[in-house]
Amino acid sequence: MNKILKTPIQSEDVENLKIGDIVFLDGYLVTCRDMAHRRLIDMGMELPVELEGLAILHAGPIVAKDGDGWKIVSIGPTTSMRMEVHEKEFIRQTGVKLVVGKGGMGPETVAGCAAHKAVHAVFPGGCAVLAASRVEKIERVEWLDLGMPEALWVTKVKNFGPLIISIDTHGNNLFDRNKAIYNERKGPIVEKICEQVKFIK
Amino acid sequence: MQRDDMVTAMTDIMANFTNYLGKHLPDDIMAKLGQLRSAEEKPLAKVVYDSMFENLAQADALDRPCCQDTGVIQFFIKAGADFPLLSDVREILDEAVRRATRAAPLRHNAVEIFEEKNTGNNTGERIPWIDWEIVPNDSGIHLDVYMAGGGCSLPGQGKTLMPAAGYEGVVQFVFDVMTSYGVNACPPLLVGIGIGGSIEVAANLSKKALFRPIGSRHPDPRGAEMERLIEDGLNEIGIGPQGVSGTDSVMGVHIEKAARHPSTISVAVSVGCWAHRRGAIRINADMSYEILSHKGVTL
Ligand code: SF4
Numbered sequence: 001m002n003k004i005l006k007t008p009i010q011s012e013d014v015e016n017l018k019i020g021d022i023v024f025l026d027g028y029l030v031t032c033r034d035m036a037h038r039r040l041i042d043m044g045m046e047l048p049v050e051l052e053g054l055a056i057l058h059a060g061p062i063v064a065k066d067g068d069g070w071k072i073v074s075i076g077p078t079t080s081m082r083m084e085v086h087e088k089e090f091i092r093q094t095g096v097k098l099v100v101g102k103g104g105m106g107p108e109t110v111a112g113c114a115a116h117k118a119v120h121a122v123f124p125g126g127c128a129v130l131a132a133s134r135v136e137k138i139e140r141v142e143w144l145d146l147g148m149p150e151a152l153w154v155t156k157v158k159n160f161g162p163l164i165i166s167i168d169t170h171g172n173n174l175f176d177r178n179k180a181i182y183n184e185r186k187g188p189i190v191e192k193i194c195e196q197v198k199f200i201k
Numbered sequence: 202m203q204r205d206d207m208v209t210a211m212t213d214i215m216a217n218f219t220n221y222l223g224k225h226l227p228d229d230i231m232a233k234l235g236q237l238r239s240a241e242e243k244p245l246a247k248v249v250y251d252s253m254f255e256n257l258a259q260a261d262a263l264d265r266p267c268c269q270d271t272g273v274i275q276f277f278i279k280a281g282a283d284f285p286l287l288s289d290v291r292e293i294l295d296e297a298v299r300r301a302t303r304a305a306p307l308r309h310n311a312v313e314i315f316e317e318k319n320t321g322n323n324t325g326e327r328i329p330w331i332d333w334e335i336v337p338n339d340s341g342i343h344l345d346v347y348m349a350g351g352g353c354s355l356p357g358q359g360k361t362l363m364p365a366a367g368y369e370g371v372v373q374f375v376f377d378v379m380t381s382y383g384v385n386a387c388p389p390l391l392v393g394i395g396i397g398g399s400i401e402v403a404a405n406l407s408k409k410a411l412f413r414p415i416g417s418r419h420p421d422p423r424g425a426e427m428e429r430l431i432e433d434g435l436n437e438i439g440i441g442p443q444g445v446s447g448t449d450s451v452m453g454v455h456i457e458k459a460a461r462h463p464s465t466i467s468v469a470v471s472v473g474c475w476a477h478r479r480g481a482i483r484i485n486a487d488m489s490y491e492i493l494s495h496k497g498v499t500l
Pocket of ligand 1: 270
């Protein structure tokens with residue numbers, strides 16, 4: 001059985017998740033990347049979407065006009081690390097419970113997730129058509145003055161995933177842990193290869 | 202065929218081919234991803250591979266670019282010295298890119314330096330990028346087309362070492378890049394390594410290494426052996442798809458080389474992400490063409 005998170009997400013829903021778990025999302029997912037973070041945190045502007053208990057996605061979608069409304073053509077996660085400087089404060093101010101993106105995030109986000117009971121998850125990068133197929137509709141768009149990629153697209157999603165938990169509420173970071181393991185394995189492997197490439201005599 | 206008709210014909214071919222490339226991975230990449238997927242043992246990594254293949258199937262069915270980042274378009278050309286449209290190639294490729302951008306549609310990924318404005322049509326100063334090699338006594342043209350995404354361009358790095366560092370320094374450099382930047386760039390990656398005497402030579406060759414078909418080996422047995430050693434070593438680290446850790450790490454490792462200065466050894470790394478959107482096409486003087494990367498496809 002797939003584990004489903006439904007918005008509004010409660011602290012209890014995310015508290016028992018651990019890194020490496022896979023979940024799917026039903027409910028509201030709002031795209032939120034560099035500029036939206038900058039406006040809220042650095043410029044102190046009020047976010048036009050109430051994010052308490054919702055999920056955000058680090059992404060700049062391709063969106064097409066569809067009659068009076070909009071339709072998602074493609075929506076893939078972008079590198080989450082770019083939002084690292086702002087994410088802790090962003091989680092504190094908004095009460096967002098699920099942050100979705102690509103690749104890992106750093107210690108600030110880990111601290112924010114632990115303090116305010118939120119998690120970071122990755123959606124497989126480069127799978128933009130799959131992601132688009134899980135978006136039921138775009139409810140509205142805010143801050144469109146930022147341009148299509150940076151605007152806040154408020155979407156209703158069904159079975160959005162797989163989402164791999166990369167930071168849990170207990171201070172664990174999947175990518176940090178993995179990188180430590182890779183670095184540990186690297187030394188002896190490089191040493192072994194170096195023995196065999198002494199072409200400069 | 203009149204010259205104008207030839208220009209129109211080649212523009213059509215290249216516009217359609219560029220559009221097609223954003224939606225379909227080449228045969229060798231598809232085969233390699235399939236192989237990695239079936240060899241994968243970790244449950245988390247398997248889920249990621251399943252998503253990738255579902256995504257490719259949907260991109261094909263819905264006729265949409267398989268990744269939203271359709272990159273900066275680059276053409277690496279081997280042009281016959283007798284190819285009749287040599288003077289028109291820049292104009293043809295600019296127009297082909299503009300048309301593919303509208304038709305596909307491709308994301309707008311050309312930002313002018315200093316002005317910091319997105320041109321909105323994927324052309325800009327020196328973009329699409331064209332790299333020329335002239336082939337004597339040939340009347341056709343071979344084009345390797347590549348969509349250089351942001352995520353997979355980010356790990357690109359180079360360094361000029363002193364000979365004392367040796368090929369050991371080259372190996373260390375490649376592993377350092379791969380275990381840091383390589384983890385976030387949508388693995389499993391194809392790794393291109395350029396070795397030469399100065400940095401731009403190494404960088405250029407590292408990119409060209411990405412156009413060699415997967416499974417090919419360097420013609421020099423020492424080069425082939427070094428490719429194998431690095432590939433096996435990286436796989437042993439087990440970065441897995443999307444860096445979530447897994448049975449393997451990479452789609453392949455390719456080395457290209459140029460003779461070096463006695464006092465320097467430059468190394469550069471370029472990577473292609475799992476959605477390695479490259480295509481190879483040969484166009485003849487009569488505008489007949491053959492697609493080498495995606496067998497059986499007509500445009
Ligand atoms: S690294 Fe490649 S697959 Fe991943 S998002 Fe960028 S272009 Fe797409």
